[in-house]
Ligand SMILES: NC(=O)C1=CN([C@@H]2O[C@H](COP(=O)(O)OP(=O)(O)OC[C@H]3O[C@@H](n4cnc5c(N)ncnc54)[C@H](O)[C@@H]3O)[C@@H](O)[C@H]2O)C=CC1
């Protein structure tokens with residue numbers, strides 16, 4: 269008997285467009301969410317759009333997240349309980365969205381995601397990426413009930429946040445290669461549908477690179493659609509595997525060794541150049557990945573990330589320690605080999 273079960277959780281409404289941040293109230297009404305929301309945000313997004321969101325509710329509480337981590341999740345839960353909140357609205361980049369997603373899941377409340385930057389593909393996904401000590405967990409959590417992606421807000425955000433989102437999508441190429449490798453060698457659960465959607469999302473973004481230009485609102489549109497589709501791939505897989513492989517482990521290690529040095533998306537992009545080389549060798553597709561990153565203006569070297577060469581080597585040689593996820597870096601890459609690949613690809 270066929271005994272497999274899958275539970276694909278997706279947002280009910282996704283609004284992408286100019287000025288849609290003023291439709292958060294309408295979206296909440298459409299979802300029949302009643303009562304008092306807790307707005308979960310971080311300082312810059314709160315300055316930029318907090319008042320516009322608050323103005324749409326008669327009674328609303330606000331809490332700001334400074335540091336990502338399980339303690340921040342606990343603080344949001346306490347703030348929601350103290351405010352008698354009946355649902356959460358997350359406004360900002362990946363940090364407040366991930367923290368609100370997990371807090372809402374633990375509280376059993378719905379939440380609405382209002383990204384202020386097209387900087388990462390967690391805006392839609394049913395996962396929260398939470399750092400804890402020496403590791404970083406990919407925690408299952410219900411995805412947002414609605415996603416409201418205002419292309420005007422996103423287009424006015426610092427340009428590097430958009431190029432970070434593009435690089436997070438380009439990294440899907442190597443994430444899927446790691447997933448297939450893990451399937452072949454470790455028999456990990458794999459979804460061809462999710463893998464194909466993830467790869468196609470990266471392909472379409474690269475094909476549309478000409479429309480991704482600073483000052484062009486269409487860029488925020490193209491990138492938001494890609495981020496939504498990548499998030500859906502993670503939901504179908506019930507795992508971040510379609511969008512997170514060794515290049516992400518490298519980035520998570522950089523977050524620990526050089527906190528705050530560069531954006532998540534930029535780090536995973538540089539990681540992808542190296543891990544593509546490790547997968548397919550010197551005549552493989554690593555130049556395509558590097559050129560795609562260059563075309564949208566994302567970093568391709570340690571110096572452009574703002575970290576020194578030794579930091580990159582340390583992150584590469586220790587990436588396998590951060591999480592039990594089989595990838596091309598599992599078992600560890602030696603320091604000599606790491607220096608050789610990083611130097612051949614021009615990363616250091
Ligand atoms: N759950 C998932 O599936 C995924 C989660 N992530 C998470 O997302 C994080 C990365 O997201 P980021 O957005 O880079 O992090 P972030 O939330 O720390 O934002 C980066 C910076 O951009 C600022 N910012 C955001 N919108 C702005 C705007 N409109 N104008 C000016 N500044 C603005 C923020 O205040 C912050 O200083 C990762 O660390 C990871 O935790 C990333 C990918 C997938």
Ligand SMILES: O=C(CO)COP(=O)(O)O
Nearest residue numbers: 389397406508511512516
């Ligand atoms: O960033 C992600 C996908 O882009 C997912 O992050 P994790 O590596 O924490 O699963």
Ligand SMILES: [Zn+2]
Nearest residue numbers: 388389436536
């Ligand atoms: Zn990512």
